[in-house]
Amino acid sequence: MPASFLLGLPNLQLMLSGVLYGFAAALMQSISYVFSAQFILQYRATPLTLLILMHLVLGGVCLLVLPFLWHPKLLSVSDYIGPLLCTTFFYCVGQISLFKAIRASEASRVSPLLGLKVLVLATMGLFWFGESYQWVQWLAIALCALGAIWLSASGGRISLSALLWVVLACVGYALSDLSILYTMRSLEPLSLIHAAAVGVCLCYVICGVLSVLFYPGLKDKQLLLQSAPSALTWLLAMVCLFACFAEIGVVFGGIVQSSRGVVSILLGVFLTWMGFKYAEKMPARSVFMQRFAASSLMLVAIAMFSLGQ
DSSP: OOHHHHHOOOOHHHHHHHHHHHHHHHHHHHHHHHHHHHHHHTTTHHHHHHHHHHHHHHHHHHHHGGGGGGGGGGOOOOHHHHHHHHHHHHHHHHHHHHHHHHHOOOOOHHHHGGGGHHHHHHHHHHHSOOOOOOOOHHHHHHHHHHHHHHHHTSSSSSOHHHHHHHHHHHHHHHHHHHHHHHHHTTTTSSSSHHHHHHHHHHHHHHHHHHHHTGGGGGOTHHHHHHTTTHHHHHHHHHHHHHHHHHHHOOOOOOOHHHHHHHHHHHHHHHHTTTTOTTTTOOOOHHHHHHHHHHHHHHHHHHHHHHOOO
16 A cells, blocks of 8 residues: 555545645544543543443444445455554544543643644654655654644643653554555445445444443433443544545645644633633633633644645
8 A cells, every 4th residue: 555545645525625624623622622521520430431331432433334335346254354443542542642641731731732642653654655845844843743732731741650650652553544544445436425334333333342442431321321421422532533644645634634723812811701600710811821822723734744745
């Protein structure tokens, strides 16, 4: 499989659609984070409880959707089972590491640092696939990483243990992202959206089965329905993200996905203005300006990386 497919060398039309898919993924992820915060605060649940419940919902929904996505290609299990299991395994590694990081520090410190995943992906592309980037693209990657660090550092510092867990989460997510592309490649000749939907559904059916092992330990089974908004918006985000990676590659797609920092800030301001009960309190003006500037830096990185394509 050529590295150009994995890391993305799109034409103008593919680039535009891929960027739009990436922005849609960022928006849906930001909305999912809002629903997740509401769930945790309203029901005093732990992030791990929410994680299990979400994947039970995701697994159930995907199991119901799969028959409508049927294609004879799905009978060739040996063609896609390897990359699919790698996608799921590394995704779980990333999720567990992220949970550990949040336990060791505040979520507002941890989440922006996931933008460092772009640097991990670029390094993997360089040494694993022998990919090369123009200087403007390396500058874009550096700006994206700088923006993530700046965003996390605004208003406080992250602990060393949390930072180590974040790095492990970035590696897990990066390997999962690369496996996503192998999975979609193995599902050819399905169309882009069809392959993305099938890949997402199969991945979350596996995660749902794994979550069943933990579900009996949860006391209040009524919480399952309450976690649905978080799960469904996350599902839409992942379909868009799969499509984004297939169109423009994981490095460029990862940079576009980092726009969720700007989206989250603007969404938080909007929800606060609307009087949403579970919205985060507005930070001090200086902290807000730092976060907005850092997030905007990531948008500049998107433009710069696209210029180098």
